[in-house]
Amino acid sequence: MPDLFDTAPAATTADTARGPRPLADRLRPRALSEVIGQDHLLGPEGSLRVMLDAGSLPSLIFWGPPGVGKTTIARLLADETDLHFVQISAIFTGVPELRKVFEAARHRHANGQGTLLFVDEIHRFNKAQQDGFLPHMEDGTILLVGATTENPSFELNAAVLSRAQVLVLNLLDEGALDQLLERAELELGKTLPLTPEARHALRDMADGDGRALLNLVEQVAAWETGAPLDTSALAHRLQRRAAQYDKSGEAHYNLISALHKSVRGSDPDAALYWLARMLEGGEDPRFLARRITRMSVEDIGLADPQAQRQCLDAWETFERLGSPEGELALAQAVIYLALAPKSNAAYTAYKDSRASAKSTGSLPPPKHIMNAPTKMMKEQGYGAGYAYDHDAEDGFSGQNYFPERMGRAHFYHPVERGFERDLKKRLDWFEGLRKKRQRG
Structure with a gap:
């Protein structure tokens, strides 16, 4: 079942003629403006909205939990950009099927029709399969939109990530879930037989998943009850433990x-x-x-x-x-x-070093610590002047290991607590030796 989103208008007579449809299907958005919970992407200044308004839509990777709109947004993007929509799942699609998809996209491309290829669970494709998308992304045969619940940094090839923009979709917050719940009741034409506390518990059971909420709503709406159910009765009937973190309902x-x-x-x-x-x-x-x-x-x-x-x-x-x-x-x-003794020195050092790495771009290491496997590299000075620390006094050469144009930086500042007290002594000792070597 596709991911969930906001509600669409009630089903038409033609829709009803198709037979019974799950509530989640009946409430599927028909335009991006109907999607809820992702204003940071689709609001007036949202990144995806800005791309669409500029008429420049790159390949995309949607990263987010289940039930927040990944599939739906991809389908609606195809409508808004006039691209042919093709949906596949990495779980059920092998190399032969991918070849057929790419071949059909090539034919459409030759006839002036673009293809938005939506790949659900894209992280489940192996490296070779992911690499297969690259030439078709580069020549414009497909606009790839992948969906994943896993961290793309760990699960997707760097080559794919370099050709796509990662957009993060959020869990639906309380406001979005309340809005979805109200519109579900409007679609059903009835109010759920729940006390206010049980209503909040039902929302909390969904845990930010819109599809899960609508599935629960559909179950509850089918019950015949003489009086509104409280939280305990709701949890018993659903055989799910209601969120009972405390009486104030904190998430x-x-x-x-x-x-x-x-x-x-x-x-x-x-x-x-x-x-x-x-x-x-x-x-x-x-x-x-x-x-x-x-x-x-x-x-x-x-x-x-x-x-x-x-x-x-x-x-x-x-x-x-x-x-x-x-x-x-x-x-x-x-x-x-x-x-335990507390220190965030390593955490802070890591964040600062990442910021520094980002700001200094592609500065190369100093030549004396670069390998020289070829004669030409040796002639260029690679490895020249490297001091082998084990041969140095105190096992410490004091050489510079930062890029020459960057200068020395200090990220790690250990605290005077626990084992870091000893690490601080070592750090100070090395810093003293470094200054001594530089003076010498």
Whole structure:
């Protein structure tokens, strides 16, 4: 079923003649202006809207969770740009089918008709299959629009990414889900038999997925009830645990923030409380394992190098034991992180180095640390003057390893806490030796 979006006008008589249609299909947008939840792309100043208004649409990669509009936006783009729309799935399409798609696109291109090729789950194609798109993208035979729930940086070839623009689609927020819920009721011609609290719980069960929300709405709308159902009755009938993080209805991202900040604030009791609240609310323990591991590298880092290992061990223990026994390992990791010395020095250094790398462009390394496998490169000075540190006094040459036109930069500033106290002593020692070598 295509991804979800905003609602379209009610089905026409011709539509009804096709037979029963799922609610999600009946509410499919018929124009980009009807898509909800992606204003950063489709609003007046949205990046995709600007491309369309300028008449310059590149190949695109839509990256986002299920049910937020990836397929729908691709189909509507074809309508707005007058391109022939072709949809395939990387799960079910092999090389023979791809050849047929490309051949048909070539024929259309020769006759003056462009093709928008939408590839769902594009990350499931292997490297060779992804490379097969390149010549057809370059000569204009196809405009590729790929959809993926995985990070394109890890899953897609650099060659494909260099020829396409990645656009991130967001989970539908509370406002978008409420809007979708209201329009679903308008389409159904009835109000769902739910208390206000249960209505909020139904929305929270969708977890930002518009398609999931409409599937739930369709189930609830079919029930015959004497009175509005409360949250407990709703969860029982759906056999799904309602989000019960607390009485104020905070979403899970607020609670993970509370857990993270409690760990950062070295409060193991508060951290355990928020961990328990999320587990009781039905949060996926694997999500928590990932976020706890992130805390270890973001807020503790090298102040306690064992923190990351504790988290990975807890994650593995959970995978072996499962729930509920494995959740104790996650609790143990949270306690360890809360009591560990804190430092974001590595995190900050990484961000600063990325910013510097971006701003300095393509500056080459200094020639003395570049390899010289050929005679010509040796004649050009590659490798000349390199000092082998193991032969130097104290095992440290003090040479420059930054680009010559850049100058030396300082990104890593360890704190006076935990193991980083020792690292700071080493860093200061090397800096002193470097100055001594430069003076000498």
